[in-house]
Structures are given as C-alpha cells and as structure tokens.
Amino acid sequence: GLVAAAISEVPGASQVLERGFITYSDQSKIEMLGVMPITLKQYGAVSKDVSLEMAHGAMSRSEAGISISVTGIAGPSGGTTGKPVGLVHFGGRHYKGALIHREMNFGDIGRHAIRMASVEVALEMVIEMAKLG
Numbered sequence: 001g002l003v004a005a006a007i008s009e010v011p012g013a014s015q016v017l018e019r020g021f022i023t024y025s026d027q028s029k030i031e032m033l034g035v036m037p038i039t040l041k042q043y044g045a046v047s048k049d050v051s052l053e054m055a056h057g058a059m060s061r062s063e064a065g066i067s068i069s070v071t072g073i074a075g076p077s078g079g080t081t082g083k084p085v086g087l088v089h090f091g092g093r094h095y096k097g098a099l100i101h102r103e104m105n106f107g108d109i110g111r112h113a114i115r116m117a118s119v120e121v122a123l124e125m126v127i128e129m130a131k132l133g
Helices: 001-009 026-033 037-043 048-060 110-129
Strands: 066-072 087-094 099-105
Touching: 001 066, 001 087, 026 037, 026 048, 037 048, 048 066, 048 087, 066 110, 087 110, 099 110
Parallel strands: none
Antiparallel strands: 066 087, 087 099
16 A cells, blocks of 8 residues: 555656555455465465465556565564564566565564555565566
C-alpha cells in the first residue's frame, strides 16, 4: 500500500502504476496472489519464498511489467528469535522473467521507520528492475 502511495504522489503516476495488492493475511496472499498454502506453512509469510511467490502472483494477475512484493514484521509485536521485528523480505519480478529478492533486517527501530525504510528499498528495486528494459 505505501509503495503504491509513494508512486502515486508523482504527477502522471497513472502511466506507470497499474494496480496494487494489499495482502496482509495469509488467506489474502493465497486468494489474491496465488501464494501456495504449503509455502506459507513451510516458510512462513515473512520469507524469501513467499515474497517471490507474491511478486510472481502480482505479475500474473495484472498487466504490469514489473512487480514488487513486501512482507515483513513492522512491530511492535509479532517478532520471534528467528524472525525479529524489523525483518522484511522483498520480491521483484520483471516481465522478461528476472526475479530479485532482498532481505533486510532494519532492527526494532519502530513501526513507522520500518515501513518507511521498506518503501525506500521497494522503490530502489523498481528502479533496478526498470533498468532491465
């Protein structure tokens, strides 16, 4: 949601922003993006595998040439030893087939700061993917 909001702040964004999916729950990831339930069960929503399946699903369910997914733990609760608050996985897919992934651990810097840092990484990935042509 925040990534699409950041893009839509720029005049003319409708020429490059096709749609967005806000899939907070596991069920919405399954229904809207086609994330496999077994992937969620095996790796959890905050994982490389889920972020890549989300990016693939967004691409296949839209007319977009680039898709970016974000799944993480912004806090203040929800973190574990293995997946702490501040852990965020990003997936990206280009219509030519390229896939990229980023894993960031921003630390427990506060919910707002984690979300803003996530938008920055996602936008950097959009730029990176756009350079692929």
